[in-house]
Amino acid sequence: MFARNVSIHLKSNMLSDYTRTFEKDILPLLRKQKGFKDEITLSNPGSLDAIAISLWESKANAEAYNTNTYPQARERPRFRRLRPSPRPSITSLWQCKGDRPRTGRPP
Secondary structure, three states, X not given: OEEEEEEEEOOOOOHHHHHHHHHHHHHHHHHOOOOEEEEEEEEOOOOOXXXXXXXXXXXXXXXHHXXXXXXXXXXXXXXXXXXXXXXXXXXXXXXXXXXXXXXXXXX
C-alpha cells in the first residue's frame, strides 16, 4: 500500500468550507480512481493548515492519479477559492506496511 500526503494552507475561516468541498467534490472523484483505498484528512480548527493522506493499492495507482486526475481536481473553482497559495504541497509518496488486527485474534 502507498500513501500520498498533501498539505494545504487555507484562507482564514475556510476550514468548514474545505471539509464540505472535500466531501462533496474531491472524495467522490478519489473513489472512482483505480487502486484508491481510503483517505485521512487532518486539521486543527485553530490553524489554517490541513493535511490529506490518501491510501492507494500501489505506487503506480497513486502516481496515475497524481498525473492524470489531481491537476483537474486541484483547479476546480470551489477548491481554488479556499486557499491563498496557488498549489497545495505534495510532500511525499511512500510504501506503507502494517498489519490490521483480525477479528478473533489479538492485535
